[in-house]
Amino acid sequence: MPDIVQLLPENIANQIAAGEVIQRPASAVKELLENAVDAGATEIKLFVNDAGKALIQVIDNGQGMSETDARMCFERHATSKIKNIEDLFHIKTMGFRGEALASIAGVAQVELKTKKAEDITGTYIEIENSVVKTQQPIAVQQGTSISMKNLFFNVPARRNFLKSNTSELRHIVDEFIRVSMAFPEIFFSFTSNGQQVFHLEKGTLKQRIVQILGNNYAAKLVSVQEETDYMNIYGFVGKPDTAKKTRGDQYLFVNNRFIKSAYLNHAVMNAFSDMIAKDSFPMYALFIDLDPSRLDINVHPTKQEIKFEDEKIIYAFVQSAVKHALAQFSVTPTLDFDLDISIQQSDAVSKPFTDDKRSAAASSSLYKTFTQKHQAHFIENKSDLQHWDSELSVVSGQLSVDGEKEFTSQGDLDKNNKTEYTPESLQKKEDKKPTNNNFIQLHNSFIIAENRNGFIAIHQQNAHERILYERFLNAIKGKPIATQRSLFPATIELAPGDTVLLNELLDDLKLLGYLVEPFGNNTFVIQGSPADVVQGNEKATLEKMLDQYKHFSNDLKFNKREKLLRSMAWQQSVKAGTSLDQKEMESLINDLFECETPNCTPNGKPSYLEFKKEELDKIFGR
Ligand code: ADP
Ligand code: MG
Numbered sequence: 001m002p003d004i005v006q007l008l009p010e011n012i013a014n015q016i017a018a019g020e021v022i023q024r025p026a027s028a029v030k031e032l033l034e035n036a037v038d039a040g041a042t043e044i045k046l047f048v049n050d051a052g053k054a055l056i057q058v059i060d061n062g063q064g065m066s067e068t069d070a071r072m073c074f075e076r077h078a079t080s081k082i083k084n085i086e087d088l089f090h091i092k093t094m095g096f097r098g099e100a101l102a103s104i105a106g107v108a109q110v111e112l113k114t115k116k117a118e119d120i121t122g123t124y125i126e127i128e129n130s131v132v133k134t135q136q137p138i139a140v141q142q143g144t145s146i147s148m149k150n151l152f153f154n155v156p157a158r159r160n161f162l163k164s165n166t167s168e169l170r171h172i173v174d175e176f177i178r179v180s181m182a183f184p185e186i187f188f189s190f191t192s193n194g195q196q197v198f199h200l201e202k203g204t205l206k207q208r209i210v211q212i213l214g215n216n217y218a219a220k221l222v223s224v225q226e227e228t229d230y231m232n233i234y235g236f237v238g239k240p241d242t243a244k245k246t247r248g249d250q251y252l253f254v255n256n257r258f259i260k261s262a263y264l265n266h267a268v269m270n271a272f273s274d275m276i277a278k279d280s281f282p283m284y285a286l287f288i289d290l291d292p293s294r295l296d297i298n299v300h301p302t303k304q305e306i307k308f309e310d311e312k313i314i315y316a317f318v319q320s321a322v323k324h325a326l327a328q329f330s331v332t333p334t335l336d337f338d339l340d341i342s343i344q345q346s347d348a349v350s351k352p353f354t355d356d357k358r359s360a361a362a363s364s365s366l367y368k369t370f371t372q373k374h375q376a377h378f379i380e381n382k383s384d385l386q387h388w389d390s391e392l393s394v395v396s397g398q399l400s401v402d403g404e405k406e407f408t409s410q411g412d413l414d415k416n417n418k419t420e421y422t423p424e425s426l427q428k429k430e431d432k433k434p435t436n437n438n439f440i441q442l443h444n445s446f447i448i449a450e451n452r453n454g455f456i457a458i459h460q461q462n463a464h465e466r467i468l469y470e471r472f473l474n475a476i477k478g479k480p481i482a483t484q485r486s487l488f489p490a491t492i493e494l495a496p497g498d499t500v501l502l503n504e505l506l507d508d509l510k511l512l513g514y515l516v517e518p519f520g521n522n523t524f525v526i527q528g529s530p531a532d533v534v535q536g537n538e539k540a541t542l543e544k545m546l547d548q549y550k551h552f553s554n555d556l557k558f559n560k561r562e563k564l565l566r567s568m569a570w571q572q573s574v575k576a577g578t579s580l581d582q583k584e585m586e587s588l589i590n591d592l593f594e595c596e597t598p599n600c601t602p603n604g605k606p607s608y609l610e611f612k613k614e615e616l617d618k619i620f621g622r
Contacts, residue, residue, distance in 0.1 A: 010130055011106060011129050011130040011131065013076075014076065014102055014103065014105070014106030014107075014130045015106045015107055015154070015155055017076065017099065017102070017103060017106070018102075018103035018104070018106045018107045019158070020103075021099050021100055021103040022100075022103050022104060022107060022151075024052075024162060024163075024168060024171060025048070025051060025052025025053060025056060025151055025162070025168050025171070025172055026052065026168065026171035026172045026174065026175045027175075028052065028056050028100075028104055028108075028148060028151065029046065029048070029052060029056055029058075029172050029175050029176065030175040030178075030179065031095070031100035031101075031103075031104065032046075032056065032058035032100075032104075032146055032148075033046065033058060033175070033176070033179040033180075034094035034095050034100075034179060035058075035060075035094075035095060035100065035101075035144075035146075036058055036060035036062055036144070037094055037179065037183055037186065038062075038081065038093045038094050038095055039060055039062025039063050039064070039143075039144060040062045040063050041060035041061050041062035041143065041186060042061060042185070042186055042187065042202070043060065043061045043186070043187040043188075044058065044059070044060045044186055044187070044188050044189075045058070045059045045060075045188070045189045045190075045191070046058050046176060046188070046189065046190045046191070047059075047147075047190075047191045047192075048169075048172060048190075048191070048192050048193075049192075049193055049194075050165060050193070051165035051166075051167075051168035051169040051172065051192075052151065052168060052169075052172055053150075053151060053159075053162060053165070053168065054149065054150065055147060055148070055149050056147070056148050056151070057145065057146065057147035057148070058145070058146055058147075059143065059144075059145040060143050060144050060145075061141070061142060061143040062143055062144060063116060063117070063142075063143075064114045064115045064116040064117065064119075064122070064142050064143050064144055065114040065116065065123070065144065066116055066119065066123075067123045067137075070112060070114050070123040070125055071123075071125065071132070071135065073101050073112075074101050074102055074105045074110075074125075074127055074130070074132075075098075075102060076098070076099060076102040077097070077098045077099065077102075078098045078101075078102065079095070079096055079097065079098030081093045081095060081096040081098075082096050089292060089293040090292055090293065091292050092255070092292065094256070094257060101146075102130075104146075104148055105127045105128075105130050106129065106130045107151060107152050107153075107154065107155055107158070108128075108148035108149060108150060108151045108152070108153065109126075109127075109128045109148065109149045109150055109153065110125075110126070110127045110128070110146065110147070110148045110149075111124070111125070111126050111145075111146070111147045111148075111149075112124070112125045112126075112127070112144070112145070112146050113138055113140050113144070113145045114140070114143070114144040114145070115138075115140045115141065115142050115143065116142065117142045121137040121138065121139060122137070122138050122139065122140040123135070123136075123137065123138065124136050124137070124138035124140075129154055164559070164560065165504075166501075166504045166560050169192060169500055169504075170500070170501075172192075173190075173197070173496075173497050173500055174497075176188070176190050176198065177212055177251075177497065178251065178258035179258075180198070180200055180208070180212065181205075181208060181209065181212055181251055181253075181258075181285060182253050182256040182257070182258065182287070183256070184200075184202065184203055184204060184205045184207065184208035185202055186202065187200065187201060187202050188200040190496075192500065195503075197496050197499060197500055198211075198212070198496045200212070205234075205235065205236070205285075205287075206221060206223075206236060209221065209236060209285050211496075212495065212496065212497075213249050213283065213495050214493075214494065214495030214498070215493065216242070217238060217242065217283065220238055220239045220241070220242045221236040221237070221238060221239075222236060222237050222238070222239055222325050222326060222328075222329050223235075223236055223325060224236060224237055224286060224321050224322055224324075224325040225321075225325075226317070226320075226321040226324065228317070230290065230294075230313065230317075231288060231289060231290035231294075231314070231317060232288070232289045232290070233286060233287065233288050233289075233317065233318060233321045234286075234287050234289075235253075235284070235285045235286035235287045236283075236284070236285055236286075237268070237272075237282060237283065237284040237285075237286070237322055237325060237326070238282050238283030238284065239329065240272065240275040240276045240282065240326075242282070242283055243272070243276040243277065243280040243281055243282045243283070244280060244281055244283070244547065245279060245280050245281070245547070245551075246281065246547060246550045246551055247281040248281070248550060249281075249283040249284075249285075250265065250268075250281065250282075250283065250284050251284065251285040251286070252264055252265070252268075252284070252286050252288070253285075253286070253287045253288065254287075254288045254289075254290070254295065254306055255288075255289055255290070255292060255295075256287065256289075257306075258304065259304050259305065259306045260304040260305060261305065261306065263311060263315060264311075264314065264315060264318055266315075267314075267315045267316075267318040267319040267322075268282070268284050268286070268318060268319070268322050269281075269282070270319050271318075271319045271320075271322035271323040271326060272322070272326070275326065284322070286318065286322075288314065288318070294308065294309045295307065295308055295309065296308075296309075429593065429598055429599075431451070431452055431453065432451055432452075432453075432456060432593075432598075432599070432608070432610055433451060433452075433593045434449035434450060434451050434456065434589055434593075435450055435451055435452055436449075436450055437582075437586055438450065439582065439585040439586065439589065441460075441579070441580055441585060444576070444577050444578055444579045444580075445459065445460060445461070445576040445577060446458065446459060446460065447460055447463075447580070447585050447588070447589065449589060451610070453610065453612045453613060453614075454610065454611045454612040454613035454614075454615070454616060455610075455611050455613075456608045456609065456610050456611070457608060457609050457611065458588075458589065458592070458607065458608040459576070459605075459606070459607055459608065460574055460576065460578070460580065460588065461573050461574060461575050461576045462600075462601045462605050462606065462607040462608075463588060463589075463592045463598075463607040463608065464573040464574045464588060465569045465570055465573045465601045465602065465607075466569075466592060466595055466597065466598060466600065466601050466602065466607050467588070467591045467592055467594075467595060468568065468569040468572055468573055469565055469566065469569040469601070469602045470595045470596060470597075472512055472565045472568055472569060473565060475511050475512050475513070476508060476511050476512070476561060476565070480510070480511045480512075480513070481511070481512055481513035481530045481531070481532070482513065482530070482531040482532075483510075483513045483514070483515050483528040483529065483530065483531060484513075484528055484529060484530070484531040484535065485515070485527060485528045486526060486527060486528055486529065486535060486538070489525045489526055489527050489528075490525075490526045490538055490539045491519065491523055491524065491525050491526070492516075492523070492524050492525075492526060492539050492542060492543065493521075493522055493523050493524075494522050494523075494524070494546070495522070496522055498522075498546055499518075499522045499524075501546060501549065501550070502516070502524060502542075502546060503518060504560065505549075505560070505564055506518070508560070508561055508564050509564070512530065512564075512568060513528070513529060513530030513531065513532075513533070514526065514528070514529055514530065514538070514542070515527040515528035515529075516542070526538045526539065526542065529541075533572065541571055541572065544571050545564075545567045545568055545571045546567075548566075548567040548570055548571055549563055549564060549567040551567075565602070566602050566603070569602060574588075592607065592608075
């Protein structure tokens, strides 16, 4: 038997490894932006075409690379950021593993142009499939430009795995926001398909937050700032009245790196308890700074979880800092900021980082991950976090909102959901129809109507959602809703992220009767609205619709249109609590029974219930 073990060719090894670092266009965006930040740039520009599938380019004015470095940077484990294992405990840069560029060069067609301030000429390198195609001197400005074209061109399986442009662009926007928010002293811009989406001038953190999240927050931010020897926290939280029903605007950074931590999120939410509704989410952008040696730093480049030396302290600290900040602006009695005495006395706070600890750290998974070559992508087991799971479950109701419950599709409704309703047959529909027009509205929410078998109780909002949903569905399928031009077109200004969203929806909105035109600078003009909807509320309607739409953003079950239709139907439906006159009830009920599926909302809630005469007779003992 011949020997069969052989080394993988470098380009294949790179492609495999790239899978860990570059999962989608947004991961490449993150890596390139972070490299630009690490290079000390004061201006960073991002360009993408086709949601990054065709092109991702980052241009910075940072320190640039020499000819040799330019060639070296594409090698795996080539980095200028650490030299020895000690450096790992003092990392201040965003990257340090030297894998991003090697990965990118393995799965895209890459062009690098770079020049250092002191060099006369720069270097141009073209690399594809990890093979250098061209290298030559070039005249360029100081800094670096990296463009990657046709991501995953050589890994079709991965390319096919990419989501729709809307979804990939959303991920890119998220990454862009996470990096740009952490560095307000750097100018950032973001251009998608030739249209500038973000233009973030240098400024304060507060200005940056408002630039990114929208002007609504301008007068609504409460500053958080506490310093101790152990750690500092600074940033802003939104005043309680800005809490939203979608968990969108929540950002936590540790040493300027965006992280996700359900545990610390809980700490912030806790600080807000009693000040906001249970199912709403406060805005926050909080930055925790602490000695890097006190963290088991995120070794996996795309990993956003982080391990602290003592996370209980951090929890208490975050919670008190936010409470303190909130107490200062509100009228609630001043809350104690002082750290719990047991925490003050705990080792982590009172004792310096000893040699003991250092060696303990060296035997931690961090060290191992780095030293054991083929463990490079070891991801810690979730069970490490078990001790706070129980605490978290107390509020799991609050933490898992995002409208999932409300909006399960008919196809896979939660089996335990009592309100599960499936479409009924056409014949049945005829059976259920009211037989006369004597309608009674109860509690401004329900309508009682007599039918062949007994009577039905209609939920007016659910019924209306069904009617609108089917009307919108027909509109999209080719019977556009007539638009009425506005005499005084309203303008609407959005946060840049929402601008991207709305841009994607404009064509479909037109079919639904809304004529909305981009006006640049995150502004849109509403030129017309559906002819059958009273004018004057277009702006609020669109804003609320977008908010609702974002509810679905992470729900892959629904495509863009389905989300839009459902959001619109919900938004325009006559709400429970609205008094209806006879005519209105009549047309609502007529419209409902014109529907193909009158008996439930698009989300599977019943729109009416039938009470049969024979059953009622039985109940009354007749
Ligand atoms: P890492 O960031 O982990 O060091 P990368 O693969 O992202 O690894 O980059 C490799 C090296 O290339 C970096 O350490 C840095 O020296 C150099 N480099 C990458 N991008 C830039 C840039 N935009 N400007 C200057 N140098 C860069
Ligand atoms: Mg990097």
